[in-house]
Amino acid sequence: MSPPLVIKNGTVVNEDGMFKADVLVKNGIIVEVSPKIIALPEMEIIDATDRLVIPGGIDPHTHMQMPYAGEVTKDDFLRGTQAAVAGGTTMIIDFCCPDHRNGESLMAGYARWRSWADPKVCCDYGLSVAITQWRPETADQMAVITSPEFGVNSFKFYMAYEGTLMVRDDEMYRAMQECAKLRALARVHAENGSVIKEREIDLLAKGVTGPEGHTQSRPEEIEAEATNRACVLAAQANCPVYIVHVMTKGAAAAISHHRAQGSIVFGEPIAAGLALDGSHYYNEDWLHAARYVMSPPLSRDPTTPELLMKLLAAGELHLTGTDNCTYDGCQKSLGKGNFTKIPNGINGVEDRMSVVWEKGVHSGIIDPMRYVSITSATAAKIFNIYPKKGRIAVGSDADIVIFNPNATRTISAETHHHNLDFNIFEGIKCHGVAEITISRGRIVWANGQLQTVPGSGKFVPLLANSPFVFSSHEIREKKKEPRIVERLE
Ligand SMILES: O=C1CCNC(=O)N1
Ligand SMILES: [Zn+2]
Numbered sequence: 001m002s003p004p005l006v007i008k009n010g011t012v013v014n015e016d017g018m019f020k021a022d023v024l025v026k027n028g029i030i031v032e033v034s035p036k037i038i039a040l041p042e043m044e045i046i047d048a049t050d051r052l053v054i055p056g057g058i059d060p061h062t063h064m065q066m067p068y069a070g071e072v073t074k075d076d077f078l079r080g081t082q083a084a085v086a087g088g089t090t091m092i093i094d095f096c097c098p099d100h101r102n103g104e105s106l107m108a109g110y111a112r113w114r115s116w117a118d119p120k121v122c123c124d125y126g127l128s129v130a131i132t133q134w135r136p137e138t139a140d141q142m143a144v145i146t147s148p149e150f151g152v153n154s155f156k157f158y159m160a161y162e163g164t165l166m167v168r169d170d171e172m173y174r175a176m177q178e179c180a181k182l183r184a185l186a187r188v189h190a191e192n193g194s195v196i197k198e199r200e201i202d203l204l205a206k207g208v209t210g211p212e213g214h215t216q217s218r219p220e221e222i223e224a225e226a227t228n229r230a231c232v233l234a235a236q237a238n239c240p241v242y243i244v245h246v247m248t249k250g251a252a253a254a255i256s257h258h259r260a261q262g263s264i265v266f267g268e269p270i271a272a273g274l275a276l277d278g279s280h281y282y283n284e285d286w287l288h289a290a291r292y293v294m295s296p297p298l299s300r301d302p303t304t305p306e307l308l309m310k311l312l313a314a315g316e317l318h319l320t321g322t323d324n325c326t327y328d329g330c331q332k333s334l335g336k337g338n339f340t341k342i343p344n345g346i347n348g349v350e351d352r353m354s355v356v357w358e359k360g361v362h363s364g365i366i367d368p369m370r371y372v373s374i375t376s377a378t379a380a381k382i383f384n385i386y387p388k389k390g391r392i393a394v395g396s397d398a399d400i401v402i403f404n405p406n407a408t409r410t411i412s413a414e415t416h417h418h419n420l421d422f423n424i425f426e427g428i429k430c431h432g433v434a435e436i437t438i439s440r441g442r443i444v445w446a447n448g449q450l451q452t453v454p455g456s457g458k459f460v461p462l463l464a465n466s467p468f469v470f471s472s473h474e475i476r477e478k479k480k481e482p483r484i485v486e487r488l489e
C-alpha cells in the first residue's frame with residue numbers, strides 16, 4: 001500500500017466548483033479536503049502551487065488489444081493504460097466484443113476481455129459489451145451480465161460494419177427494449193452501414209481506391225441519418241441512448257432535436273473530432289491519409305471541431321472519449337489499393353486531456369469546471385460510479401491529476417507512450433499538462449516518467465440503474481403504456 005499522500009497549495013476543481021484546498025489521501029481513498037492540512041513525517045508531500053487538482057480523466061471509449069478482421073489493435077491493456085495515465089486519464093471503459101454471431105455467449109466474451117485486461121491494466125477499467133446479433137439467448141445473457149457479479153451496465157450496437165458487427169433495426173429495437181428493462185444504457189455507433197457498403201462498391205468501381213474513398217463512402221448525412229434513426233428506435237423502446245463518437249454537425253443536430261423532444265440522449269464527441277478535420281484523407285502521402293481512417297470519418301467541414309466544443313459548452317453534447325483503436329503503418333497498409341481494407345482506428349487516450357483543455361478552456365469556450373464534467377464527472381455519472389470516481393471529495397477514490405494549465409506540450413509520436421509509430425495530433429501544441437497522475441492513491445506518472453505496475457489497475461463493476469440515466473424511467477414507462485379501447489360488440 002502507498003504511503004499517505006498530502007497534496008498542498010493546489011486549486012481543487014470539481015464539475016460544480018473550484019476552490020483552494022489541500023487534499024489528504026490514505027489507502028487509495030481521499031480522506032480529507034480542507035484549507036490547510038498539516039503534513040506529518042510519514043506523509044508524501046506534493047506541492048500543487050499554481051496547479052489544478054482535478055479528478056482523473058475517465059475515457060469512456062477505447063478498444064485496447066481488440067481483435068478484428070484478423071488484426072489486433074497495437075495498444076494492449078498495458079501500453080494503452082500507460083498512455084492513459086501519462087496523459088491524466090485514470091480510468092477507461094473498454095468495449096468487449098463477444099463473437100456473438102458465431103454463438104459465443106456475452107459471458108464468454110466478457111471472460112476473454114477480463115483475462116486480457118486484469119493482468120495488464122495500470123489504471124482502473126470497466127467494460128461495455130457489444131451485441132452483434134439478436135439471438136434467442138441474447139436477452140437472458142444480457143440479464144446475467146448486468147448482474148453485480150459481472151458489472152456491465154451498457155451495451156453497444158453498431159449500425160455500421162455490415163456482415164461483421166452491424167445489427168438490423170429490428171434487432172437493435174428488441175435489444176433496446178431489453179436494455180430498458182434491465183436499466184442498462186444503449187450505446188450506438190451511428191452510421192448507415194448498408195448504404196456505406198453500396199457506396200464503397202461504386203467508388204471502387206470508379207477507381208477510387210485511396211483513403212479519400214473512405215470519407216466519400218460516408219457522407220456526413222450518413223451519420224446524421226443513422227443518429228436520428230438510433231434516437232427514434234430508442235424513443236420507441238423507451239430506452240436512454242448514448243451516441244458514441246459524434247463526429248459531425250448533423251449528428252449533433254439530431255441529438256439536440258431528440259433531446260428537445262424529451263428523449264434521454266447523450267452525445268460523445270472524441271478528442272480527434274475536437275481537434276482535426278477530414279482534410280487529412282486527401283493528403284498526397286497514402287500512409288499519412290490512411291492513418292486518419294476511422295469511422296465515422298473526421299468531418300469534412302473545418303468548422304466542425306469548434307462547433308462540437310461549443311455544443312459541449314452548451315450541454316447539447318455531454319462527455320468526451322477517444323475511440324482509441326490503434327493500428328500501425330504496417331497494418332494500415334493492408335488497405336493499399338482498396339480503402340475498405342484499411343483498419344479503422346486512431347489514437348487519443350494519451351492526448352485527450354490536453355487536447356480538450358487546449359480546444360476548450362484555453363480557447364475560452366469552456367471553464368475548468370465544465371472541463372472536469374466532460375472529461376470525468378459526466379462519465380462517472382452515466383456509468384453509475386459517481387462520486388467514487390469523477391470527484392475530489394472525501395470518500396472518493398484517489399484518482400487525481402495535478403494539472404498545470406499554463407504548461408504546454410507539443411504532441412509527438414517521438415514522445416508519446418502509445419505502442420504506435422504515428423500520432424494523429426503530431427505537432428499540435430497544447431496548453432494543459434498532466435504533471436502528476438495518481439491512481440487509487442499510487443503515483444503512476446510524475447516528472448515525465450511512468451511509475452506503473454502492470455495489473456495494479458482494478459476492474460470496476462458498473463451497476464445498472466444509474467440514477468443519472470434512469471431515475472425518471474418508471475414514470476416515462478407508465479406514460480407509454482399501450483392503450484386498449486373497450487368497444488361494445
Ligand atoms: O467504430 C469503430 C471501431 C474502431 N475504429 C473505428 O474507427 N470505429
Ligand atoms: Zn464506433
Ligand SMILES: [Zn+2]
Pocket residue numbers: 061063323325
Ligand atoms: Zn469505437
